[in-house]
Amino acid sequence: MRFKDVFSIIGPAMIGPSSSHTAGAIRLGRVARQLFGELPQKAVIALYGSFAETYEGHGTDLALVGGLLDYETDDPRIPQSLQLAEEAGLEVVFSPAKKPAFHPNTATLQLSSDAIQLSVTGASIGGGNIEIISVDQFDVKFTGLYPxxxxxxxxxxxxxxxxxxxxxxxxxxxxxxxxxxxxxxxxxxxxxxxxxxxxxxxxxxxxxxxxxxxxxxxxxxxxxxx
CATH class of the missing domain: 3.30.70.260 (ACT domain)
Structure with a gap:
């Protein structure tokens, strides 16, 4: 993992409680949203490892959806993201999974609308940092630290x-x-x-x-x- 600066190690300004479970999750959602190009109509989100076990208690569900709404990690609307997504016409389904994953904090976001479908898998690897490992079943890696x-x-x-x-x-x-x-x-x-x-x-x-x-x-x- 290539850290951009000391703040990438400490973690970003964020709505808590955890840089891994919330800040990183927001960035995963934002990457998926930007790849999709617009707000999807439906998001089916598979959660693995620690994400699957604690996503409601740590606010990972709110963070992932906040990312799909293209919120920053410290956006005050994150606690209301599920409600705001519903109001915006985004249907969200969470699917905790038990199979092993590349990292304990891994999620696969399947996004769809009438004309577009997209699958993105990535992990929150600590300090708010992420690693994308798959886009539409292509094994590609990037961090989101750079354009x-x-x-x-x-x-x-x-x-x-x-x-x-x-x-x-x-x-x-x-x-x-x-x-x-x-x-x-x-x-x-x-x-x-x-x-x-x-x-x-x-x-x-x-x-x-x-x-x-x-x-x-x-x-x-x-x-x-x-």
Whole structure:
């Protein structure tokens, strides 16, 4: 795990009681929301390990839903997030699970609306930090500490070179990259953590690359006002 600064170790400003069970859970929800692109109509949330055992007592349910509403970790609306989600038209189902998981504080969020479906699995690994380990059944990893591009595309020769050439041209530095594919010359996903927020027009340029189907951005670095 790469810590951004000392505050990443201590933990963020937050609505309690636990950085792992609430602050980290909020960030998991926010990542899923940003990947989905809008407020989903339904969220089925599977909880594993400690999350499954204590999610109501530690407010993990409130935090995950607060994240889906795109709240910051210290947003005063978090204690009312379940009610606010219902009022906004979001149906939430929690499903505690018993099978072993990658980390004791792991959740899988299955989000859906009429036209979109998304599955995200991640863990709260301490101090409010998270690690995403799967997006739509692709085994990719990222932390949300940096702006992140999540690119869906076909697996073909030169694809990564085409993407990185655009970033080089726009003077965007790559901090981390991960790639997974479902089959040779089949569907693939590339995750790229970058040092700065994406410049206007970057997404449109990447989406024009042959065989790229979708580009999504996760950016938890910009503070949102309640």
């Amino acid at each position: 992140t591009l999540v690119i869906s595309h076909e697996d073909r020769p030169g694809m990564i070179a085409d993407i990185t050439a655009i970033l080089r041209t726009m003077m965007i530095n790559i901090g981390y990259m991960d790639v997974d594919r479902k089959a040779r010359k089949g569907e693939a996903m590339t995750v790229i953590e970058i040092d700065t927020r994406p410049e206007p027009g970057l997404i449109e340029v990447i989406e024009k690359i042959s065989s790229v189907s979708k580009v999504r951005v996760v950016d938890l670095t910009e503070r949102r006002k309640p």
